[in-house]
Amino acid sequence: MASFGIDYNLLSKTKAFAGVGKNDFEALLAHLKAKVRSYQREETIFCAGQKSHQFGIVLQGSVHVEGSDAQGNISVMGAFHAGEMFGEAYAVLGNVPLLTSVVASETSEVLLLDVRQLTTHVCAVCAGLDRLTTNLLQSVAEKNVMLSRRIQDAAPKSIRGKLLAYLNTRAQMERSREFDIPFNRQQLADYLGVDRSALSAVISSLARQGIIKVHRSHFEML
C-alpha cells in the first residue's frame, strides 16, 4: 500500500498528515506534487535568499536550519528529525526569500510538497470557511517570518551589529538605501533588546563615521 514509495502508516503519524484518511491519501500526495528526495550530509535542501513553494517532511535522517550573519558566521537555529516538518511558513507565503538555509545533518530522505494547490481549490459548500482558514494560515506565516527576522536582527552581539543588521533588512524590504523606520528610538531599542541611550550613542557614532545618515526615523545607508 505504498504511494510514491511512501508508507501511509509512516506519514499519517506526522503532524502534517494527522487525521488524513487513507482513502484521500494517494490523491492528496498527487495533488501536492509529492516528491521524495535523498540528500547527503551537508547537502542543502533549501537555500537562504531563495523562494520556495514547497515545504519538507523528514522521512529518514535529520536536517538542521542554518542562519548566517553579514560576516558569514554560521549558527544552527534548529533541527528537524523524522516525521517533522520544515519550511511551511515560507512555502505558504511563496514570495518571501528564506532567511535561513535547511541542510541535511546526515544522509536523509525528505518528502517535498507543493502548497500552491492548497489555496487554489474552491469547495462550493464551505468556501467561506476555507478561505478564512487559508487567510489565517497566511497571516500566521507572515508573523512567523517577522519574528524570525527580529531574532536575526537582534542576533549580533554588539549594538552596532544589531543596528546595521536591522537597517540592512529595512533597506532590502524598501529596495532603497533611503527609508523610514516604523519605530521611535525607544521602540527600536526594545526591538533590538538594548538600552535606548546606548542605541542613540551608537547611531550618532555611525553617522559621524559617515556610514549612515540619520534624522529621527529617516535613515540613509552610505
Next chain:
Amino acid sequence: MASFGIDYNLLSKTKAFAGVGKNDFEALLAHLKAKVRSYQREETIFCAGQKSHQFGIVLQGSVHVEGSDAQGNISVMGAFHAGEMFGEAYAVLGNVPLLTSVVASETSEVLLLDVRQLTTHVCAVCAGLDRLTTNLLQSVAEKNVMLSRRIQDAAPKSIRGKLLAYLNTRAQMERSREFDIPFNRQQLADYLGVDRSALSAVISSLARQGIIKVHRSHFEML
C-alpha cells in the same frame, strides 16, 4: 447590509476576510460566533497567562501587545490598527497560555471570532486538503509561539537575566523544578544570543550562589 452591526465592505478589506464572498459573509460570522466589543484606553483584551480560542480584528482605534518580564517591566512588542488581526496563533492552538497581553491603546472596537469551528467542519469532497491546511496552520502557529518565547527569553539585558528567563520557562513547560534542556552550552548561548564562555561563567556563578543546581544539561531551580 450590516450583519452583527458589521459592514461587509469594511471587513472584506481585512486580511482575514479577503476573498470571502458577500453571500457567505453573514453565515460565516454567525458560525464563528462573532462578537463586537468596545474597550476603553488601557483596557485589557487578552491577558498574558490565559488561554483563548478567540482572535481579534481591530474595527476602530488601535491595540498594542505588551510583554512583561519577571521584574514586572512592561514593554510594547507590537501594535495593531484598524483592519489588522491579532491573537490568531494562540486561538488556533487553544491550549497555550498567552505570552503577552493585548491592551487597547485608545477607545477601540474589536471583532472577536472563535476559531474552534474552523477545524470541526468536514467537507466530504476535499477532506484531505482541508485537513492538511488546518494541520499546517497548527504547525505554523506552534512555531510562532516558539519564536515568541525565544524573543522573550532573550529579552533581558544581562546574561543572568536571559538565562533565568529561559530556565523558568523550561521549568514551567516541564512542570518541575528539575529538568533537562535540549541544548548544549554552545546552542544555549546561540539561543540567548550571548557568548558561550561568558554563559558558562554565569551558570557557575548562579550555582555558587545556590540559585540553581547544574550538571551539564540537567538543571534544578532552588
Next chain:
DNA sequence: TGATGTATGTTGTAATTACAACATTTGATG
C-alpha cells in the same frame, strides 16, 4: 585502560554596554 577529540569551565583583559543624569531638539498647544 589509555588515547583522543569534544564539550565545558576558568580566567584576564579590552571593549562595550547599561544606567543615570542631564542637555538639546522637536512638536504640539494655547
Next chain:
DNA sequence: CATCAAATGTTGTAATTACAACATACATCA
C-alpha cells in the same frame, strides 16, 4: 511666539560582556 511635554542626544561611570587562551571534565573507541 511662548510654554510645555515628549523624544532624542550626550556624557561619565560602574558593571557586564566578548574574546582569546587555556584547563579540566567527559565521552568514544581502539
